[in-house]
Ligand code: B12
């Protein structure tokens with residue numbers, strides 16, 4: 001009996017940008033007597049179904065975007081005689097869907113770290129339940145990933161999670177509702193231990209796969225200090241102190257190690273934190289800018305973000321501390337107008353962003369936006385390819401609409417075309433070349449151009465383009481340049497590296 005863990009994808013690039021962490025975490029949770037699981041990441045290659053034998057266990061992790069492909073794999077695995085078990089955020093939100101459409105024998109909701117061994121045991125005994133509640137496990141029960149199972153020469157960045165959950169409540173995001181608003185911060189030794197192992201294996205680029213690397217803001221501390229009961233302030237200070245401890249340990253790792261994280265803009269008001277990030281070599285951060293207008297921020301419950309000159313100043317503060325910003329914007333908010341696209345492109349230039357992504361508002365299940373939108377749709381009449389648009393992830397890729405939420409001023413096509421134009425403008429060769437000045441040598445500048453183009457092909461064209469020929473061309477192109485790009489991220493292994501501190 002083999003255990004297979006599958007990360008489904010409808011498009012494969014041969015090379016991956018970031019390791020899908022759940023594969024390696026669930027591998028660590030797989031009991032030793034079940035043998036090493038076979039890991040399949042379809043963002044690299046399509047799964048070879050002939051590797052499945054009757055009696056095998058196939059675990060499939062799905063988020064909303066890859067659920068449809070996941071169900072296809074699950075049905076095929078079931079037909080091959082396997083026991084099929086789903087997990088991941090989408091299965092957590094729609095367990096019945098995986099049972100109905102994905103050939104599932106069981107579905108695990110929530111975190112898999114603790115419950116997975118029990119599920120495997122039940123599967124082997126033939127006593128599987130339909131649904132398991134993995135819950136939100138405490139940070140000290142998070143499993144460190146099994147990096148010994150990493151296929152060689154495939155990924156550019158490895159991913160290590162340091163904290164799960166986010167105290168904010170943005171309307172388009174499901175994290176605070178599924179992972180919770182209480183930050184669950186992993187112990188520093190456990191995080192650094194994984195990073196050291198990865199550097200020993202030749203990884204020097206690490207994505208800190210966190211919801212929000214800055215779970216306690218300066219404003220949170222000010223507010224807690226005003227309370228009579230000191231308990232809240234003490235607990236926030238403890239979380240913050242642990243962040244600094246982690247960054248201090250990262251700063252003692254080999255200097256060629258580079259970290260990237262996801263963080264709220266609030267950190268820009270906290271020079272002490274930014275200084276610690278600089279020392280830790282956290283050289284990049286995805287910052288959810290979302291909208292450049294106050295109305296837009298109101299639409300999405302993100303009042304802590306800035307607009308105008310203050311926004312530019314905040315984003316530049318990251319850069320002044322050596323942290324490159326990947327700015328993330330959303331188009332299609334109710335208050336957006338045709339002018340918003342130009343204003344956003346201009347802001348991205350003025351704020352000295354190193355990378356940017358421009359996504360179209362998508363109602364993801366589990367979010368407040370989804371709940372509101374779902375109420376406005378008649379599932380009987382509003383269908384595409386026979387599927388209610390409220391289940392948009394089940395619509396085949398080629399028919400799947402790109403914009404779902406009706407806009408008061410713009411048609412879906414206009415939003416899509418304008419979004420595409422902003423991508424084109426930000427990733428035009430002259431603009432990339434101008435931004436590449438942030439690198440020290442001509443060789444590095446050329447590498448920067450290549451990576452910018454790869455990023456654009458992987459994340460924009462495959463998501464925005466409406467014709468499948470363009471999507472196909474994009475994927476082909478990305479496949480071609482992904483391999484040489486990956487080489488830019490490799491480093492000689494350091495098998496002797498010891499834990500710092
Ligand atoms: C890091 C990250 C990224 C990174 C790296 C992705 C990668 N290759 O790993 C980047 C920045 C590239 C990214 C991109 C995107 N992301 Co993202 N990402 C995350 C983030 C913050 C952490 C994921 C992670 O590694 N967690 C650590 C692992 C260990 O946790 P886990 O995946 O949840 O797995 C646990 C359980 O779910 C469960 N489990 C998972 N699979 C399985 C399978 C089985 C069989 C079992 C039993 C259990 C199980 O057990 C695991 C261990 O406890 C999550 C937020 C989150 N909290 O999940 C968002 C998140 C997954 N992303 C999200 C989104 C929307 C996106 C984008 C679409 C954004 C965009 N608009 O472009 C893209 C899509 C990219 C793609 N095509 O996959 C959403 C997904 C929402 C949804 N309903 O699907 C999330 C939840 C964030 C959010 N804002 O809501 N992302």
Ligand code: SF4
Nearest residue numbers: 166168169170173211
């Ligand atoms: S978008 Fe970011 S800040 Fe907002 S709730 Fe989600 S993780 Fe937190």
